[in-house]
Amino acid sequence: MQPDDKEILHLAQEAGKPDQALALLMKKYKERLYWHIRKMVIVHEDADDLLQNTFMKAWKSIGKFRGDASLYTWLYRIATNETLNYINKKKEGLLNEDSDMEIMLGNKIETDPLFSGDEIQKRLQKCLLALPEKQRLVFNMKYFEDMTYEQISEILGTSVGALKASYFHAVRKIEAFIKNEVF
Amino acid sequence: MKENLFGRKERPFKVPDNYFEDFEQRLFAKIEAEAKRERNKDSLAPVISVIKPWLAMAAAFLVIALVYYQAPKLFNGSDETAILNNTDEEFINSLALIIDENDINELIIAEDSSLVLPPDTLFWGEFTEEELAAVTYFE
Numbered sequence: 194m195q196p197d198d199k200e201i202l203h204l205a206q207e208a209g210k211p212d213q214a215l216a217l218l219m220k221k222y223k224e225r226l227y228w229h230i231r232k233m234v235i236v237h238e239d240a241d242d243l244l245q246n247t248f249m250k251a252w253k254s255i256g257k258f259r260g261d262a263s264l265y266t267w268l269y270r271i272a273t274n275e276t277l278n279y280i281n282k283k284k285e286g287l288l289n290e291d292s293d294m295e296i297m298l299g300n301k302i303e304t305d306p307l308f309s310g311d312e313i314q315k316r317l318q319k320c321l322l323a324l325p326e327k328q329r330l331v332f333n334m335k336y337f338e339d340m341t342y343e344q345i346s347e348i349l350g351t352s353v354g355a356l357k358a359s360y361f362h363a364v365r366k367i368e369a370f371i372k373n374e375v376f
Numbered sequence: 377m378k379e380n381l382f383g384r385k386e387r388p389f390k391v392p393d394n395y396f397e398d399f400e401q402r403l404f405a406k407i408e409a410e411a412k413r414e415r416n417k418d419s420l421a422p423v424i425s426v427i428k429p430w431l432a433m434a435a436a437f438l439v440i441a442l443v444y445y446q447a448p449k450l451f452n453g454s455d456e457t458a459i460l461n462n463t464d465e466e467f468i469n470s471l472a473l474i475i476d477e478n479d480i481n482e483l484i485i486a487e488d489s490s491l492v493l494p495p496d497t498l499f500w501g502e503f504t505e506e507e508l509a510a511v512t513y514f515e
Contacts (some may be wrong), residue, residue, distance in 0.1 A: 245403055249403070
């Protein structure tokens with residue numbers, strides 16, 4: 194049985210047991226957050242670091258969490274910010290930021306023993322790497338994680354209309370990539 | 377729009393064995409290591425805060441001493457000669473302050489009277505004290 198968010202917050206804020214709260218927080222959210230991050234950074238070791246950073250940040254500030262949003266939304270926001278910041282920093286060290294990153298991660302998909310998909314999935318992942326980060330993020334959350342636009346809107350702070358447009362453009366681009374066999 | 381438009385929707389990635397099972401343990405170990413590092417930093421902080429002003433003062437004195445001793449060398453081209461000349465001049469001045477004017481004259485006379493003047497000297501013959509003082513006076 195999954196622990197209740199209210200119980201987690203009570204442990205962190207009133208009972209003075211932040212370690213217990215963190216343990217429950219991880220038990221409930223670690224897998225969902227891991228996959229959210231992993232689909233963006235592709236490499237397991239990077240996803241692991243970012244997931245740890247996400248929980249460390251949550252642990253440090255959960256005592257001040259006001260509960261305006263749900264714990265789920267709050268954690269997703271932290272994880273998403275960590276991930277996007279990491280990707281941007283990694284790009285800064287590359288000569289041609291977008292294409293070099295796409296090539297690097299594309300090669301990783303080809304050789305990574307932790308990639309378990311078939312050929313079609315491999316092609317889809319490579320297509321996704323060609324999308325702008327925000328579009329890739331929206332596509333992943335909608336297509337793979339089955340989130341509603343309202344949920345995504347709350348996490349990313351973007352309007353539902355803009356998200357629908359973003360998802361639509363992402364799908365059209367992927368279809369075009371597959372049709373033209375660009376990769 | 378069909379949801380499985382792009383093939384199977386399952387995640388095409390996997391994780392190392394026992395990754396999720398061990399995750400909590402690894403994170404708590406990381407938190408503990410970080411807390412230990414913070415504690416070490418905190419325990420050194422009071423010592424550093426006590427020593428810091430003294431170190432700063434010592435450094436300031438060192439800089440002043442260096443400037444005092446090195447600046448004349450840096451800004452004066454013929455520094456060594458100048459220092460030597462200054463020293464000689466200061467010595468003579470300090471002697472003049474403690475010796476009486478008459479004593480100086482006597483000193484000059486005594487020195488000069490010990491000299492044996494050669495026959496072709498301009499001042500041949502005996503000199504009174506006043507004459508001797510007059511001829512040995514230089515401005």
